[in-house]
Amino acid sequence: MVEPDEIDEDAPILAIAGAAELAGMHPQTLRQYDRLGLVVPARTQGGSRRYSLRHVAQLQEVARMSAEGMSLPAIVRIIELEDRVRELHLRVRDLEDRMRSELERRPGARVFAAGATGAVISLRHGTRVRRATEVVLWRPHRVSPPTEAPDD
Numbered sequence: 001m002v003e004p005d006e007i008d009e010d011a012p013i014l015a016i017a018g019a020a021e022l023a024g025m026h027p028q029t030l031r032q033y034d035r036l037g038l039v040v041p042a043r044t045q046g047g048s049r050r051y052s053l054r055h056v057a058q059l060q061e062v063a064r065m066s067a068e069g070m071s072l073p074a075i076v077r078i079i080e081l082e083d084r085v086r087e088l089h090l091r092v093r094d095l096e097d098r099m100r101s102e103l104e105r106r107p108g109a110r111v112f113a114a115g116a117t118g119a120v121i122s123l124r125h126g127t128r129v130r131r132a133t134e135v136v137l138w139r140p141h142r143v144s145p146p147t148e149a150p151d152d
Helices: 016-023 027-036 053-067 072-105
Strands: none
Touching: 016 027, 016 053, 027 053, 053 072
8 A cells, every 4th residue: 555655746647527526626617727827737648637636735725715815816926936935945955965965975075165256166175265365445436527518
């Protein structure tokens, strides 16, 4: 038997009737949401809609927000932002995993540092970056108003 945490919630496995039943909606509502770009399912080669468990959760969330009086364009924007946040979380998790594996391969070593120009550079164990100690003064250059030419 498959454990609940082993189910891929992004796998497009549900036909429109099954997704509508799980979401507590009419299939025509799901078609309308698809046309509006609210909840866009995957498609089979034949063009049939296939919904994932994440889609079903989104449909339930759309119904809740709509019942609270939120407009459909506002709901679309919220879903877009939630998708972006999920993508960023996945990216951060990937970067953390890559950093962890790099630290495991080179225990005690610096992985990177900022160079003199601000660029990220790799360092070997035991090396340091020379620090810049220059002081730079900046004063804005005053622009004089154009002088008028004398009349002849």
